[in-house]
Amino acid sequence: MNNGKERTRESRINTLKEAQETRKQDAKNRVYQALKRLDKFQAKINFHTVAKEANVSVSYLYKYPELKQYISELRSQQNSLPVKPTAQPNSTSRGKIITRLQAKLKKLESENQELKRENKALAGKLTRFHLIEDQVKRLQQQNEDLKLAPQAIGEKVIFIQPKLNAESTNKELIKSELETLKIDLNSTLTKTIKAASSDTVLAAIEALKDQLTKQDISNPGGWLNRAIKQGWTKAEEMIQQSTNPEQKIIKTSEFPSKKLVSSARLKNLSSIFNPDG
Numbered sequence: 001m002n003n004g005k006e007r008t009r010e011s012r013i014n015t016l017k018e019a020q021e022t023r024k025q026d027a028k029n030r031v032y033q034a035l036k037r038l039d040k041f042q043a044k045i046n047f048h049t050v051a052k053e054a055n056v057s058v059s060y061l062y063k064y065p066e067l068k069q070y071i072s073e074l075r076s077q078q079n080s081l082p083v084k085p086t087a088q089p090n091s092t093s094r095g096k097i098i099t100r101l102q103a104k105l106k107k108l109e110s111e112n113q114e115l116k117r118e119n120k121a122l123a124g125k126l127t128r129f130h131l132i133e134d135q136v137k138r139l140q141q142q143n144e145d146l147k148l149a150p151q152a153i154g155e156k157v158i159f160i161q162p163k164l165n166a167e168s169t170n171k172e173l174i175k176s177e178l179e180t181l182k183i184d185l186n187s188t189l190t191k192t193i194k195a196a197s198s199d200t201v202l203a204a205i206e207a208l209k210d211q212l213t214k215q216d217i218s219n220p221g222g223w224l225n226r227a228i229k230q231g232w233t234k235a236e237e238m239i240q241q242s243t244n245p246e247q248k249i250i251k252t253s254e255f256p257s258k259k260l261v262s263s264a265r266l267k268n269l270s271s272i273f274n275p276d277g
Contacts, residue, residue, distance in 0.1 A: 004133070027054070027056055028064070028067065030054040030056065031050060031054040031056060031061065031067055033054070034050055034053035034054035035070070035071070035074060037053060038050065038053060039074065044078070045071065045075050045078050046071075046075050047061050047062070047071060050071055120179065120180075121180050124176035124177075124179055124180055125176070127172065127176060128169075128172065128173055128176055131169055131172055132169065167198060170198035170199070170201075170202060171198060173202065174193070174198060174201050174202060174205070177202075177205045178205075181205070181208070181209070181212075181220060182220075183220055183221045183224060184221060186221065188225060189221055189225045192225050192228050192229060193228065196228050196229075200228060200231060201228055203231070203232070203234070204227035204228040204231075204232055204233075205224065206233070206234045207227050207232045207233050207234045208223055208224050208227060209234075210234045211223070
């Protein structure tokens with residue numbers, strides 16, 4: 001578990017370093033682009049004008065020797081040339097630049113929102129993964145402890161198999177699925193979820209996800225509330241609206257009861273969540 005946390009920490013550190021390097025390179029590119037624009041329009045070049053044009057601080061320009069030297073050289077060259085009237089871009093070219101920048105900004109904002117949604121979904125999946133991984137490791141340790149102190153009855157040796165506490169994991173799974181589907185928990189839906197078993201709720205969520213791939217549902221929260229109450233599942237026989245009373249609705253209670261996880265099964269699960277083990 002400690003190794004997993006260490007790898008996660010190192011991954012976050014590397015991500016931060018990459019982000020910092022990207023911002024640093026982006027700022028440098030803005031400075032060079034600003035210098036090109038100022039030189040093109042024969043505008044005055046100094047640290048203040050460059051910082052304003054590139055949208056960075058003057059102290060930032062002094063922080064990098066190559067930028068400081070380059071700006072100083074351009075300033076010296078410009079001071080040695082005869083003074084000429086500063087060329088200003090006409091209103092047409094300025095309008096085109098503004099329009100192009102606005103379109104680019106709108107595109108970046110849209111991409112940013114999409115990345116936020118994907119990040120939220122991935123965070124939910126990562127949480128579920130860690131919950132299951134911790135549970136598997138805990139059960140493995142319990143099995144090992146019980147094997148070290150077996151209860152002998154005559155010539156028989158009894159190993160106590162711990163029951164898998166799936167209820168807490170299912171609650172986290174339900175919460176994550178609702179966040180991924182962007183379903184707000186109003187008082188009605190909250191009451192319905194609390195009144196039903198976690199298996200019934202998860203089956204209804206799977207049914208909703210299946211229907212969303214086939215049709216547009218204007219009110220997913222209301223659809224899910226009705227699915228939980230009526231015990232809908234992802235089965236092909238299930239219909240969204242109860243218009244056919246003869247249609248068979250498969251209930252979650254009809255599914256086979258879950259069996260306890262054996263030691264061999266736990267080892268298989270462990271190999272899935274611990275590929276290095």
